[in-house]
Amino acid sequence: MTFTARLAAQLLVLALVAIAPLAHADELQDINALVKQGQHAKALERVNQYLAQKPGDPNARFAKGLILAEQNKTKEAIEVFSSLSKDYPELPEPYNNLAVLYASQGQYEKAREQLEKSIRTHPSYATAYENLGDVYTKLASQAYDKALQFDSSNSAAKNKLSLIRDLISNGRPPVAAGATTSVAAAEPAQPPAKTTPPKPAEAAPAETKPAVVAKAAPKAPEEKRPRAKDGGEDAVLQTVLAWAGAWSQKKVEAYLAFYAKDFKTPKGEGRSEWEAARRERIVNAKQIEVEVESPKVVLKDENNATVSFRQHYRSDSFKINSRKTLVMMRNEGRWVIQEERSGT
Numbered sequence: 001m002t003f004t005a006r007l008a009a010q011l012l013v014l015a016l017v018a019i020a021p022l023a024h025a026d027e028l029q030d031i032n033a034l035v036k037q038g039q040h041a042k043a044l045e046r047v048n049q050y051l052a053q054k055p056g057d058p059n060a061r062f063a064k065g066l067i068l069a070e071q072n073k074t075k076e077a078i079e080v081f082s083s084l085s086k087d088y089p090e091l092p093e094p095y096n097n098l099a100v101l102y103a104s105q106g107q108y109e110k111a112r113e114q115l116e117k118s119i120r121t122h123p124s125y126a127t128a129y130e131n132l133g134d135v136y137t138k139l140a141s142q143a144y145d146k147a148l149q150f151d152s153s154n155s156a157a158k159n160k161l162s163l164i165r166d167l168i169s170n171g172r173p174p175v176a177a178g179a180t181t182s183v184a185a186a187e188p189a190q191p192p193a194k195t196t197p198p199k200p201a202e203a204a205p206a207e208t209k210p211a212v213v214a215k216a217a218p219k220a221p222e223e224k225r226p227r228a229k230d231g232g233e234d235a236v237l238q239t240v241l242a243w244a245g246a247w248s249q250k251k252v253e254a255y256l257a258f259y260a261k262d263f264k265t266p267k268g269e270g271r272s273e274w275e276a277a278r279r280e281r282i283v284n285a286k287q288i289e290v291e292v293e294s295p296k297v298v299l300k301d302e303n304n305a306t307v308s309f310r311q312h313y314r315s316d317s318f319k320i321n322s323r324k325t326l327v328m329m330r331n332e333g334r335w336v337i338q339e340e341r342s343g344t
Contacts, residue, residue: 047064065094078102092122098111252278259337289314305330322342
């Protein structure tokens, strides 16, 4: 099995559990089986037929990106994952996969950017952190190599470059010809207690060909996976954490995208009026920090849920701690907010 085949098999299982509605699982499992059998052309044909009927289905789009990567159609795979990350900014996996594809092309700065986005949506995503470490290691190697081009007598740079090369050669197998990535075990991502993302570090520009690349996202252990029969409590929780993260980062468009089209505004005002007020408040704040404490998810059925928690809100001019309940619904494969209820 090639590196890319292992990537496809591993990530498609994750996608089926994390973001696929139960009614679609059988079809996507069949596609996964075709991928495992090496029938990539047939798998792609099946996915395209499926998407012709359900063009917005996130899991089918995710599967298509994996199949294209398996076929070494990197440019097309990047287009699929880029589109998916725009439509579903709360999902960390598309960002991680974009990083893998960019790293396979030696575009380490782009890989770094995507991994940092993945971490912002899921601050405890261990695989993305490890992948980011791999990317920084390569960038550091390139930076020291560049330093020696200008000053070949720099013994400190030589020692550091030697240490990094030893780390790469001992800790990670080299990429084989034609391979896009390698896969290794990593700790599964766990839901974070807070939504404040880590600050990205500075990195030197990438200028040479790749020697190592980032790894794929791991499967969550069985006991931690959101199950189809319970509607996916973890998927609901991750949506709430991503909503709080977008709010904390003052990403207005991403924040508003978490609200359903028929969102019940707090004072009964029109949607456009409510959005204008929210935009003004977020934009005018110099900084915002939103923390979700002790969230409790209650599923009414596979498409409806409520999430209760204590919300800690801080800005440069305002601070409040209060109870909040979000009434959630699943629409076209993703959870959105239908109503907010606040209290002390």
